[in-house]
Amino acid sequence: MKAILFAVVALLAVCAPAFATQCHVNPVNIPKEWVTMHRSCRDSMRHQIQEEVAASLQYLAMGAHFSKDTVNRPGFAKLFFDAASEEREHAMKLIEYLLMRGELTSDVTSLITIRPPERNNWANGVEALEHAVKMESSVTKSIRAVISACESAKDFNDYHLVDYLAGEFLDEQYKGQRDLAGKASTLKKMLERHPALGEFIFDKKLLGIDV
Amino acid sequence: MKVIASVALCLLACVGALAADQCYQDVSLDCGQASNTLALPRCNAIYGEYGRHGNVAKELQAYANLHLERSYEYLLSAAYFNNYQMNRAGFSKLFKKLSDDAWEKTIDLIKHVTMRGDVMNFAQRSIQKPVEKKNYTVELHELESLAKALDTQKELAERAFYIHREATRNSEHLHDPEVAQYLEEEFVEDQGKRIRDLAGHTSDLKQFITNNGQDLSLALYLFDEYLQKVV
Numbered sequence: 001m002k003a004i005l006f007a008v009v010a011l012l013a014v015c016a017p018a019f020a021t022q023c024h025v026n027p028v029n030i031p032k033e034w035v036t037m038h039r040s041c042r043d044s045m046r047h048q049i050q051e052e053v054a055a056s057l058q059y060l061a062m063g064a065h066f067s068k069d070t071v072n073r074p075g076f077a078k079l080f081f082d083a084a085s086e087e088r089e090h091a092m093k094l095i096e097y098l099l100m101r102g103e104l105t106s107d108v109t110s111l112i113t114i115r116p117p118e119r120n121n122w123a124n125g126v127e128a129l130e131h132a133v134k135m136e137s138s139v140t141k142s143i144r145a146v147i148s149a150c151e152s153a154k155d156f157n158d159y160h161l162v163d164y165l166a167g168e169f170l171d172e173q174y175k176g177q178r179d180l181a182g183k184a185s186t187l188k189k190m191l192e193r194h195p196a197l198g199e200f201i202f203d204k205k206l207l208g209i210d211v
Numbered sequence: 212m213k214v215i216a217s218v219a220l221c222l223l224a225c226v227g228a229l230a231a232d233q234c235y236q237d238v239s240l241d242c243g244q245a246s247n248t249l250a251l252p253r254c255n256a257i258y259g260e261y262g263r264h265g266n267v268a269k270e271l272q273a274y275a276n277l278h279l280e281r282s283y284e285y286l287l288s289a290a291y292f293n294n295y296q297m298n299r300a301g302f303s304k305l306f307k308k309l310s311d312d313a314w315e316k317t318i319d320l321i322k323h324v325t326m327r328g329d330v331m332n333f334a335q336r337s338i339q340k341p342v343e344k345k346n347y348t349v350e351l352h353e354l355e356s357l358a359k360a361l362d363t364q365k366e367l368a369e370r371a372f373y374i375h376r377e378a379t380r381n382s383e384h385l386h387d388p389e390v391a392q393y394l395e396e397e398f399v400e401d402q403g404k405r406i407r408d409l410a411g412h413t414s415d416l417k418q419f420i421t422n423n424g425q426d427l428s429l430a431l432y433l434f435d436e437y438l439q440k441v442v
């Protein structure tokens with residue numbers, strides 16, 4: 001009985017396309033020799049995209065913190081909201097690169113997972129800037145890990161991706177880290193004698209207002 | 212003296228009166244004290260019944276989180292349409308635009324939550340039933356993905372209606388025209404237009420397909436070219 005039922009279902013499945021409305025164009029096959037990225041390299045790129053997204057969410061939380069009425073540091077909030085958008089753009093750039101290399105024809109949905117940011121509170125501006133420096137350092141480290149995965153894949157050094165990551169991403173990382181570290185130093189020096197006023201003035205400076 | 216003061220304070224707080232000079236009272240009390248910091252607990256941006264009654268405060272946080280999630284989902288759809296097999300630059304552009312808009316609104320909502328003296332909670336979810344996520348996928352063909360976009364945009368729009376209702380008619384203890392006005396100005400109008408556009412796109416595709424599907428492959432190609440120009 002079960003076998004008959006199965007046969008009927010199978011028959012229906014075979015015949016179905018003949019009278020079902022087709023709403024899409026059938027996929028086609030074209031040569032794939034040009035799709036050359038190696039698996040370990042691809043996986044580490046995918047991981048890096050998630051890292052950038054996580055950084056964007058952490059920066060959103062920093063922006064939210066410094067926007068609070070009781071914290072009231074609009075300059076810091078702007079700095080971190082802008083940083084959040086930049087991290088999102090980094091994720092987009094990496095995605096663009098994968099697409100250019102013939103990737104992301106499948107497993108796209110699992111590329112990004114949204115998790116609430118780990119931290120939501122900072123004692124003051126210096127603490128947040130220092131946190132940002134540490135975060136960027138760890139992003140830099142993980143980009144270096146991608147580079148090393150992509151230049152050492154078995155029999156395949158992915159020169160172009162390695163060059164792209166080193167030239168575009170590492171460049172931006174090092175400059176960004178230097179900028180944050182400079183800001184943290186300046187602020188920390190100001191705080192030594194004038195903790196409250198120092199952060200107030202620095203915040204307005206971030207907004208572009210000269211007090 | 213201090214005891215009497217704190218009793219008076221508590222009384223005021225317990226009554227929950229919308230007294231306009233609470234911050235001033237904090238200042239008067241604290242400034243005379245022998246201490247080198249001020250507490251001033253009632254000198255904040257909270258007014259009306261925001262966060263004290265009803266669920267508008269929580270729903271506004273949840274609304275930010277919903278925009279955040281949708282923004283990254285739309286981004287993945289944009290990516291999928293841009294792979295070499297799909298190769299639909301117009302559809303990709305449409306989803307990229309949806310993603311950019313949702314991202315912008317996420318930040319705007321977070322700012323608004325803090326503007327009202329509240330704290331943003333990134334884990335906050337709405338009590339409204341979310342659209343089924345179990346079989347969620349961005350790997351959809353053209354018409355399916357438009358359908359999904361239409362549904363999720365309606366969800367965002369209806370959620371705005373819901374929060375608006377909670378901020379105005381629905382709640383006995385909360386009437387918050389500030390939230391209502393914010394939703395009307397920043398969300399409701401654009402959402403109506405976006406939904407209409409997406410519904411229009413699905414109508415066009417539907418017509419291409421009902422003609423026995425004869426024109427489908429060329430129609431999809433042309434429609435994608437069209438989207439590249441109008442999005």
Ligand SMILES: [Fe+2]
Pocket residue numbers: 052055086087090139
């Ligand atoms: Fe980044």
